[in-house]
Amino acid sequence: MDNAAILLAATMSLYCAAAAVCLWSLRGETDRTRLALALAAAGLAAHAGMIIDRGIELGRVPLINLHDSVSFAAWATMAIYVGARRARRSAALGAAVSLVVLAAVAFGSAIPRDTNQALVPALRSRWSTIHVVTSLLGYAGFVLAFISAVGHIAQEKLLKAKRIDLVQKRLPSLDALDRFAYSMVALGFPMFTLGIVTGSLWAQSAWGSYWSWDPKETWSLITWLVYAAYLHVRILLGRRGKPANRLLVAGFACVLMTYLGVNLLAHGLHKY
Amino acid sequence: MHLVVIGLNHKTAPVELRERLSIDASRLEEALGALVSIAAVSECVILSTCNRTEVYACTRTRADDAQIVDWIGAFCGVPVDAYERHLYSWAGHKAAEHLFRVAAGIDSMVIGEAQILGQVKAAYAAAKRAHSTGSVLNSLFHHAVSVGKRVRSETAIGRGAFSVGSVAVQLAESIFEGLQGRTILVVGAGKTAELALTHLTCAGAGRVLVANRTKQKAEALAAEYSGLAVAFQDIPTALGEADIVITSTGSTEPIITRRMMAQAMSARRGRPVFLIDIAVPRDVEASVGELDSVFLYNIDDLRAVLERDTHIRRTEIEHAEAVIAQELQRFMVRYRALDAVPVITAMRDKFEEIRRAELEKLRSKLGDVSAEQFEAIEAATRSIVNKICHHPMIRIKDYAASPDPPVSLEQICELFGICPGEPPRGETGRPKADTKGSGEEN
Numbered sequence: 001m002d003n004a005a006i007l008l009a010a011t012m013s014l015y016c017a018a019a020a021v022c023l024w025s026l027r028g029e030t031d032r033t034r035l036a037l038a039l040a041a042a043g044l045a046a047h048a049g050m051i052i053d054r055g056i057e058l059g060r061v062p063l064i065n066l067h068d069s070v071s072f073a074a075w076a077t078m079a080i081y082v083g084a085r086r087a088r089r090s091a092a093l094g095a096a097v098s099l100v101v102l103a104a105v106a107f108g109s110a111i112p113r114d115t116n117q118a119l120v121p122a123l124r125s126r127w128s129t130i131h132v133v134t135s136l137l138g139y140a141g142f143v144l145a146f147i148s149a150v151g152h153i154a155q156e157k158l159l160k161a162k163r164i165d166l167v168q169k170r171l172p173s174l175d176a177l178d179r180f181a182y183s184m185v186a187l188g189f190p191m192f193t194l195g196i197v198t199g200s201l202w203a204q205s206a207w208g209s210y211w212s213w214d215p216k217e218t219w220s221l222i223t224w225l226v227y228a229a230y231l232h233v234r235i236l237l238g239r240r241g242k243p244a245n246r247l248l249v250a251g252f253a254c255v256l257m258t259y260l261g262v263n264l265l266a267h268g269l270h271k272y
Numbered sequence: 273m274h275l276v277v278i279g280l281n282h283k284t285a286p287v288e289l290r291e292r293l294s295i296d297a298s299r300l301e302e303a304l305g306a307l308v309s310i311a312a313v314s315e316c317v318i319l320s321t322c323n324r325t326e327v328y329a330c331t332r333t334r335a336d337d338a339q340i341v342d343w344i345g346a347f348c349g350v351p352v353d354a355y356e357r358h359l360y361s362w363a364g365h366k367a368a369e370h371l372f373r374v375a376a377g378i379d380s381m382v383i384g385e386a387q388i389l390g391q392v393k394a395a396y397a398a399a400k401r402a403h404s405t406g407s408v409l410n411s412l413f414h415h416a417v418s419v420g421k422r423v424r425s426e427t428a429i430g431r432g433a434f435s436v437g438s439v440a441v442q443l444a445e446s447i448f449e450g451l452q453g454r455t456i457l458v459v460g461a462g463k464t465a466e467l468a469l470t471h472l473t474c475a476g477a478g479r480v481l482v483a484n485r486t487k488q489k490a491e492a493l494a495a496e497y498s499g500l501a502v503a504f505q506d507i508p509t510a511l512g513e514a515d516i517v518i519t520s521t522g523s524t525e526p527i528i529t530r531r532m533m534a535q536a537m538s539a540r541r542g543r544p545v546f547l548i549d550i551a552v553p554r555d556v557e558a559s560v561g562e563l564d565s566v567f568l569y570n571i572d573d574l575r576a577v578l579e580r581d582t583h584i585r586r587t588e589i590e591h592a593e594a595v596i597a598q599e600l601q602r603f604m605v606r607y608r609a610l611d612a613v614p615v616i617t618a619m620r621d622k623f624e625e626i627r628r629a630e631l632e633k634l635r636s637k638l639g640d641v642s643a644e645q646f647e648a649i650e651a652a653t654r655s656i657v658n659k660i661c662h663h664p665m666i667r668i669k670d671y672a673a674s675p676d677p678p679v680s681l682e683q684i685c686e687l688f689g690i691c692p693g694e695p696p697r698g699e700t701g702r703p704k705a706d707t708k709g710s711g712e713e714n
Contacts, residue, residue, distance in 0.1 A: 159447065159567050162576065174544055175449040241542040241565040 004057075007050035008109055014043030015078070015102045022095035026170050033091050040082050040098060047075045047105070054113075063132045066263070070108030072133075073259075074101045076140035080187070084144075084180070090172045093180075096147045127202035135195030135220075141188020142227070142248075142255050148181035149248035156242060178240050181248055185234075189227050196220055215262045223254035273611060274333055275408055277367040278340050278359060279319070279326030281379065285358035293348050293355060295320040297398070303347055304402035310343065312336035315406040317399040317413065321391050323380065328371060330408045337361055365604050368412055372596045375420035377429065378589055384429035389420035408610060415603040419596055427591040436464055437471030439577045440548055440569075444472060444516055447544050447567060451477040457514035459483045459507060459528075460521030461493055464550045464571070468518050473497055481510050485521070508532050512539035518548045519555035528556040530563070537563055548574070605673045612672035615681050616665050618690040623657045664688075 018039040025032040051071060054062040062068045078101045081093075155171045171177070199217075200210040211217060230247040233239050280290065295303050295318055307316045307327065315330035327340055341359065345352045362370050373379045375392045396413040399405045405413070423429060444451055454477045458469055461484055473480065480499030483506070484490035490501040502510050511517065511533065521527060528547070533556075537545070544565040549556045554570055561568030631653060635646070668684055671677035685691055 155446065156565075159443070160561070162569065162573050171446070173445060173449045174447050179449070238541040241544060243542070243564070 003053050004050065007046055007053060008105075010046040011043055011050055012102060012105055014039050014046055015098050015105065018043060019095055019098035019102060022091045022098060025091040026095060033094055036091070036094050036098070037082060040078060040094075044075065044078055044082060047071075047078070051075060061129045063129065063136075065111070065113075067108055067111040067113050069132065069136060070104055070111065073136045073139050073143075074104035074108065076137050077101055077104070077143050080140055080184070081144055084183070090170070090176075092170045093147065093151060093172065096151070097144065100143065100147065127198045127205065131195055131198040131202050134191045134198060138188045138192025138195055139255055139259060141184045141191060142252055145181045145184035145188065145248050146252035146255075148177050148184065149245040149252075152177040152181065152245045153242070153249070156245075174241075178245070181245065182234055185227055185230060185248070189231060192220075192224060192227070196224060215265075216258065219254065219258040219262050223251060223258050226251040226254050273314075273408065273614075274331045274336070274363060275328075275367050275412070275607065276331060276334075276337055276340070276361060276363045277326055277328050277370050278337060278344070278361040279324060280355065280358045280360065281324035281326070284360060285355070289350075289355055289358060290323070290325065292350050293325045293344065294322065295325060295348065297394075300395075300398045301402040304399055304404040306347060307340070307343060308402070308404040310339055312339055315409045316404045317395055317409050319374070319392060319395040321388070324374070326374075328367065328409060328412070330406065334363060337363075365600060365607075368415070368603050368607065369596065369600050371412060371416045372419040372599060375416040376423040376592045376596055377420070378592055378596075384588070386424065389417070389424070392416055392420065408607065411606050411610075412603065415599050419599045422595050422599070423592045426595060427588045429588040429592055436550070436571070436574045436578075437467045439574045440468045440516075440518075441471050441475045443567070443569065443577075444477075444546050445475070447546050448515060451475045453478045454515040455479040455481065455513050456499075456516045456518065457481045457483065457502070457507075457510050458493065459517065459519040459555065460485075460523075460551065461489055462520040462550065465518050465520035466493070468548060468550070469497065472516060477516065481514060483507050483510065508536060511536035511545075514545065515543070516546045516548070518550065520550040521555050523551070523555060524553055526555060526557045528560060530557050530559045533557075533560045533563055533566060537566065540565075604675070608675070609669055609673040611681060612669045615668050615672070615684060615690070616661075618685070619664065619668075619688050620657075620661055622688065622690050623661060627653050627657050 018036045021032050021036040021039060025036070051062055051068075054068060054071075058064065063072060078097065081097045151171055152174060155174055155177060158171075159174070172180070199220075203212065204210045226247060230244060230251060233244050233247065280293065282290070285293075297320075300318060300320070303318055304316060307313055307318070307329070312331045312333075313329050313336070314332075317328045319326045319328065325344070327344065329340055331337065331340070341356065341361075342352060344350075345355060370379070371392075375389055377384045377386065377388050380388050392413070396405070396409075396417075399409070441451075444454075448454055451472065456469065456472055456477050456479070458465060458480065461482075469480070480494065480497040481502050482490045482494040482497075482499055483502040483504055484493070485504050487501065487503075493499075494501040507527065511528070512535075517528070519527060533545075542565050544567065547556055547560065547566065547568040549568065549570040552571065556568055556570075558568075560566055631650065634649070638646075641649075664684075668681070671679055671684070672681060
């Protein structure tokens with residue numbers, strides 16, 4: 001086994017262990033979220049090693065295709081979650097995040113790595129790395145906001161249905177979920193905006209046009225508008241609760257479309 | 273020696289009958305005195321709460337149970353036919369297990385409730401004062417109290433939601449992140465509402481607003497929680513500020529309508545609100561609960577949560593059962609060992625009798641001996657008896673304590689030609705206190 005395979009196995013098994021520990025504490029009385037957090041942090045280290053290893057192999061920032069970008073997005077998601085103080089103590093959120101990240105790493109590793117891709121001269125620009133990194137950080141924030149919003153909607157449903165069982169007790173309070181989702185969008189939205197701006201600067205230097213209504217561009221604009229609407233509802237109208245959290249679910253559907261759907265359904269200028 | 277519990281509880285008897293057969297604390301010592309004066313009853317404790325009346329007693333044989341059954345009715349003035357079929361009676365280790373389950377709170381109406389342990393302690397204390405306990409019930413109740421304490425500290429059985437108040441706090445905490453600084457609005461007043469309010473403020477809720485049709489009542493309650501009295505017509509405004517609302521008025525018309533709440537919600541900008549409607553008929557229109565971010569629970573919903581928690585507590589009950597089994601085993605060792613006491617006494621009595629008789633014969637044969645010399649002979653014979661008795665005594669104790677002895681106590685009695693039980697206790701006519709004491713001496 002080469003380094004990459006070993007690191008991938010370590011990463012996945014550590015994330016898997018973190019998810020298992022979270023699920024375990026969901027069931028029982030004992031709270032093991034600290035252990036889960038430690039496992040997740042170890043997983044992050046292995047994951048970072050994997051990304052660096054890939055970078056050494058390529059001799060550049062390892063973000064040349066979907067394989068690399070999914071891996072980086074998953075790493076960023078986990079890193080933000082582990083770093084976020086407020087969400088730390090919830091086994092339910094921890095389990096959801098670990099499972100989503102685990103799935104993303106599995107998905108990314110299944111995509112061919114094609115090391116031999118040299119960049120087309122047209123795409124060489126100092127904006128490229130910044131564009132990709134900021135966009136992916138934006139996605140990471142949106143994924144976490146989505147998970148929290150799903151938790152909020154579930155918690156609200158359970159409270160309305162008057163179903164007070166273990167699941168409902170394990171979920172953080174509505175308040176905490178609402179605030180966590182908001183802070184994730186507050187982090188993701190500026191990143192995503194920056195991604196769009198640097199993207200259009202890159203497009204200008206590569207093709208001489210800031211915006212060309214490429215499908216990816218169109219969908220990222222739609223995504224941006226949905227999250228802008230969320231922030232508008234939250235900040236300007238000061239409204240929380242169901243409508244705001246539903247917007248986050250819709251926003252995440254747009255993220256999936258922008259990030260993955262466009263590449264599967266249409267062919268544009270974006271490689272991924 | 274026969275340990276028995278005879279009684280009825282909320283599972284076997286309707287409340288009217290339980291009321292008629294309950295023995296008030298003020299009459300308890302009188303009752304214990306009357307019960308222990310029955311010749312067959314050597315020890316007794318009476319546990320009488322609103323959910324149960326139980327007599328724990330030590331009698332000579334199983335046949336004496338009927339006397340206790342009759343006594344209960346006679347003392348409470350209820351004919352035997354009225355309650356006999358509602359009674360349960362357990363003997364020996366079943367009786368001990370029953371008391372341990374009661375003390376653990378497993379036999380209670382609200383499983384795991386803590387009050388019962390205090391009641392068990394009080395029942396035992398009353399019996400101690402009435403001098404109606406002896407070695408068996410002393411040991412039994414000490415073990416029962418330690419079962420109660422262990423179950424409370426080693427299992428989570430007591431940590432569930434027991435009251436409407438604690439359910440309210442749990443629910444509030446799954447809506448709000450911490451109750452600090454939250455505003456509570458109380459509309460109307462009532463015991464349950466106040467209980468819920470106490471729980472919520474204990475959990476950290478901050479400001480309290482009180483609305484009542486009677487101004488003095490509102491002000492009195494507000495003063496108690498250093499809150500603010502609000503006029504009844506200002507409820508719509510107060511709703512805009514309150515995070516938690518408790519209603520319990522006697523009004524037949526709803527106090528909080530859907531329109532009123534919808535307006536309040538737009539003032540709250542979708543911040544969630546938790547409504548607890550304790551009143552019957554309800555104070556809050558049911559459709560209020562359909563509004564976004566409004567969580568409306570009425571008294572039946574809260575009770576349903578209490579019920580559901582009972583299910584969750586099942587696993588804790590299993591833990592409690594394990595504790596009970598352990599303590600039961602410990603108690604039974606001591607309980608069975610108590611059976612050895614009359615056998616040992618009878619054996620010693622028999623040897624002592626032989627010694628005395630032989631010594632008498634010797635004295636007439638010896639003729640002239642000094643007091644000192646005779647004293648020496650006395651001491652030597654006593655020592656012989658003690659030494660002969662020593663090993664059998666230890667074995668009898670061991671065999672009695674063992675659930676599966678190689679030799680039964682009956683066989684031992686046959687071997688030594690003794691028949692304990694009747695002669696030392698009944699025939700000699702010693703006062704009961706002595707008999708009871710003998711258990712502790714050995």
